[in-house]
Amino acid sequence: MLRRTIIRILIFCLTVWVAITVNFIIVRATPVDPIAGILGRMASKGQSVQGGAEIVAFYRDTFALDEPWPVQYFMYLRQLLSGNLGYSLAYFPATVGDVLLHAIPWSLGLLLTAVSIAFVVGNLLGALGSWRRAPLVLRGLIYLSMTISAVPFYLLALILLYLFAFMWPILPTGGSFTVGSTRDFSLATAIDFIRHAILPVGSIALGLVGFWALSMRGVMTTVLDEDYLMYGRVKGLRERTLFLHYGVRNAILPQVTALAIDMGQLISGQVLVEAIFNYPGVGTVLFNALRTSDYFVIQGVVLFIIVSVSLAMLVVDLVYPLIDPRITAGEAGR
Amino acid sequence: MTALLEIRGLVVGYGDAPPVLGPIDLDMRAGELVGLVGESGGGKSTLSRAVLNDLPAGANILEGNIALNGVPLYPVQPQAWRAIRWKQIAYVPQAALNILNPVRRIGAQFGDMVADHYGVALAGEWMQKVIDVLTAVRLEPAVLRCYPHQLSGGMRQRVCIAMAMLFQPQLVVADEPTSALDVVSQRLVLQTLLELRDKFGTAILLVGHDLAVMAQVADRIGILFAGQLVEYGPARAIFKEPAHPYARRLLQAVPSIRVRSDLPEATFPSEADRQHWSDRSIPMRLVGPNHQARCETQ
Numbered sequence: 001m002l003r004r005t006i007i008r009i010l011i012f013c014l015t016v017w018v019a020i021t022v023n024f025i026i027v028r029a030t031p032v033d034p035i036a037g038i039l040g041r042m043a044s045k046g047q048s049v050q051g052g053a054e055i056v057a058f059y060r061d062t063f064a065l066d067e068p069w070p071v072q073y074f075m076y077l078r079q080l081l082s083g084n085l086g087y088s089l090a091y092f093p094a095t096v097g098d099v100l101l102h103a104i105p106w107s108l109g110l111l112l113t114a115v116s117i118a119f120v121v122g123n124l125l126g127a128l129g130s131w132r133r134a135p136l137v138l139r140g141l142i143y144l145s146m147t148i149s150a151v152p153f154y155l156l157a158l159i160l161l162y163l164f165a166f167m168w169p170i171l172p173t174g175g176s177f178t179v180g181s182t183r184d185f186s187l188a189t190a191i192d193f194i195r196h197a198i199l200p201v202g203s204i205a206l207g208l209v210g211f212w213a214l215s216m217r218g219v220m221t222t223v224l225d226e227d228y229l230m231y232g233r234v235k236g237l238r239e240r241t242l243f244l245h246y247g248v249r250n251a252i253l254p255q256v257t258a259l260a261i262d263m264g265q266l267i268s269g270q271v272l273v274e275a276i277f278n279y280p281g282v283g284t285v286l287f288n289a290l291r292t293s294d295y296f297v298i299q300g301v302v303l304f305i306i307v308s309v310s311l312a313m314l315v316v317d318l319v320y321p322l323i324d325p326r327i328t329a330g331e332a333g334r
Numbered sequence: 335m336t337a338l339l340e341i342r343g344l345v346v347g348y349g350d351a352p353p354v355l356g357p358i359d360l361d362m363r364a365g366e367l368v369g370l371v372g373e374s375g376g377g378k379s380t381l382s383r384a385v386l387n388d389l390p391a392g393a394n395i396l397e398g399n400i401a402l403n404g405v406p407l408y409p410v411q412p413q414a415w416r417a418i419r420w421k422q423i424a425y426v427p428q429a430a431l432n433i434l435n436p437v438r439r440i441g442a443q444f445g446d447m448v449a450d451h452y453g454v455a456l457a458g459e460w461m462q463k464v465i466d467v468l469t470a471v472r473l474e475p476a477v478l479r480c481y482p483h484q485l486s487g488g489m490r491q492r493v494c495i496a497m498a499m500l501f502q503p504q505l506v507v508a509d510e511p512t513s514a515l516d517v518v519s520q521r522l523v524l525q526t527l528l529e530l531r532d533k534f535g536t537a538i539l540l541v542g543h544d545l546a547v548m549a550q551v552a553d554r555i556g557i558l559f560a561g562q563l564v565e566y567g568p569a570r571a572i573f574k575e576p577a578h579p580y581a582r583r584l585l586q587a588v589p590s591i592r593v594r595s596d597l598p599e600a601t602f603p604s605e606a607d608r609q610h611w612s613d614r615s616i617p618m619r620l621v622g623p624n625h626q627a628r629c630e631t632q
Contacts, residue, residue: 236419325481
């Protein structure tokens, strides 16, 4: 178990290192001086860049841009390790780290809530749909959710926005709080916060439910043929026991693995949803950075996404033995 | 004395296709061990699954009925069946890796049975009963904390026997409980099954291929061929003087552990023979005391 954990963590470190290195090479492979290029483009568009010359000097200095590549690479790694991702061009003198740190909690909250809701609802729906004594309505719901899942997140977001913010204006169109409201630990603040989160969370969760329902139904179908379900039925166990402890409990295992694999796709889908609702998360930061060619912020976000996806997969891998006792088979007494 | 289990004119089939089993007439007395033997596809498993009300999907009882203590089991009344299951008719399955829920501890799986049938948690008196049945099959109470994959095949099979005996049912259906086990484990499994029968007076319907085992343990033996019960009688009589041609053939095919000889040439019965052996128009008739066979008068 310990050995497995250590190997898994080493793989995680390797993944992140490769990502960082690729990030470094791509920038160096660009034939133009990216910083001067960006500053020049911004200036030509009439945007004023405060302290442009200082930024150039700072980067040449910090990242040893006049030195050969190996030295640059070493400096780059050193800066990264000390948490320095560089400065935002659009929000100078804010660092990329500052910008990300403000955005990450919002994104994480949004993602975890949406994924949890979709995972629970979708798996329950799929499992019930495959159960022979389940009402027919459930089967209909699976097909409905599958259809909805075929629609991209951003389109769902636009549809929800149109329906619940314009046609029946019961929910806010964007942001995370009502502009100008005071943020304190009161019920009103909490309600305001939840009202702003419903549509972004809803469009991600709604888009995912069908996916989970469909795959759960597939896994459940094979689990239903297993000997332990037949044996349990002959034992006269209740449907509820059979469904939850014998059916779902076994079928959920591959679903947890799928959860880690889909994380990457999910995060990229979330970017557009956040942008549509102007939700102050990493997605909106990336969207704005792309518009303003805020080069270092883009790099920072990409790095953040890679690290968080790898981290999610690491966590799932480490948690998996806790839910599947067979994985720890080599160990006595566990 | 009324029979514990009475099968009368039982016919099982899939939809409109010709029936795969029956009509079968068979009865079992309380505490009796009846062995069912015959070739694969002969209907042994279908018959035992009909008794358990666990026919494969699509299979139905077309005619006849099964009665337990004189009460017909079919047509199925879901509520009544939940009371019959495990409390009156329990089951020892064929040894298989996934017969026990792989992600649930053995103790929890005992707990499920107690909770779902008696609505109480596995503790106190019930815990004692579970430990008693485990001891009876020579297992330590420590297995309750194990997951199925941590036990050997023979231990898992004895867990299943302990489970079957927990509610002291009147009838246990054991479907090839010793196949897929090594000889020593087989012996232990059979031994515990028999001891429990003696202790609780449970009748056992033992389905199997192993004629040597049947000869040792069965009181009566039923021989199934092509969905028909072709011979039914005391084990001793059948092994001594099988009446039906298929039964004779079956017994000849058993190799001896004592005498090493060339294996008898494996010839498959001709189609004409098969037709003749499964001829339904030939009635069962007595060929000895309590011993009937479906064959023409000699």
